[in-house]
Amino acid sequence: MxxxxxxxxxxxxxxxxxxxxxxxxxxxxxxxxxxxxxxxxxxxxxxxxxxxxxxxxGKDELLNAATDAVIATMTADTTSTAGTAAATPQEAIRTLALGVFDAIDAHPWIGTQLARAPSQSPLLRVFEHLGRHIQTLGVPHPAQFTAATALLNYILGVGGQNAANARGHHQHTSRTEFLDTTATSWANLDPDEYPFTRNVADQLRHHDDRTEFLAGLDLILTGITTRHSPIDPTPS
CATH class of the missing domain: 1.10.10.60 (Homeodomain-like)
Incomplete structure (x- = not known):
């Protein structure tokens, strides 16, 4: 048969x-x-x-399209969340920044793609939304580009480094074990050459990546709002 x-x-x-x-x-x-x-x-x-x-x-177009698809969904979700919550500009920026951070954490390849093609639409989507919130915050026009790029560079830098760290230590050990080993190494450094690093070793051991990311973001936002207070349009 x-x-x-x-x-x-x-x-x-x-x-x-x-x-x-x-x-x-x-x-x-x-x-x-x-x-x-x-x-x-x-x-x-x-x-x-x-x-x-x-x-x-080709592959470059495909990578850009894949990155744009993830970022477009993320910006749509974060914009909707910020809008329905009647968020302040600072809260909207935090929501957007955390959305990008989580997107890079879930899709580690995105960080590389965003940094690789600064003129492409995925990165411009993030930059555009940051810029709008900076304008709403009342930052004067001459300082808006600097404020937006400082935030963008921080978000991409920390998000990308976090994803790289996750890829590196997950191949061999858990995050907890990786941090514990690194913190122990820091604590045993030469006290004269590395006094600060030794002093914060325990903070490295127990830190939360997202919490630290938002804390750093708040430092930048505080600097922006302190240096560039909104201009009162009402004449005295």
Whole structure:
């Protein structure tokens, strides 16, 4: 009796740019940027690489589209949350910043992509929203660019470093074990050469990344509001 050859599963949905981007995000989250190839993506989508090229011209465009999809969803969610809560500009900035921080934590590859393409739409979305809140805060026009870029650089820098740390220590040990080992190393440094580092070793051991991120953000916001108090338009 002849054996039937099982045919490969056919796609139930037509291939679209959105489906390709969603599949790319899943591949990036599970295996990282190095694993994102059109061949691997074609296997996930049960299609051929040529069909993907019909919608996306190359890996750079795909990475940008994947980053933009995550950031667009995040900014929409945080803007909606801030708006319904009647938030102050400071609260809106905290919400936006924490949204980016959490997005980078959930999708570590995003931090690299945002830093790599400053002129692309994903980064501009974040910069635009920060700038609007800075304007609402009453920062004078000549200082708005500096304030917005200072916040953006802090958010991307800390978010990216946090994601890099997570990738590094999760390969070999838990976060708690990693921090405990590092804190112990700090505590045993030369007291004359590293007095401050030794003194804060226990704080490293027990710190929460999100709490520290927001505390640093508040330091910057306090500096912005202290240096650039809103101008009172009412004549004296």
């Amino acid at each position: 002849a054996t039937r050859t099982r045919r490969p599963e056919r796609r139930e949905e037509p291939l679209s740019r959105q489906r390709i981007v969603e599949a790319a995000i899943g591949l990036l989250d599970t295996a990282g940027e190095g694993a994102l190839t059109f061949r691997a993506l074609a296997e996930r989508l049960a299609t051929g690489p040529g069909a993907i090229y019909w919608h996306v011209t």
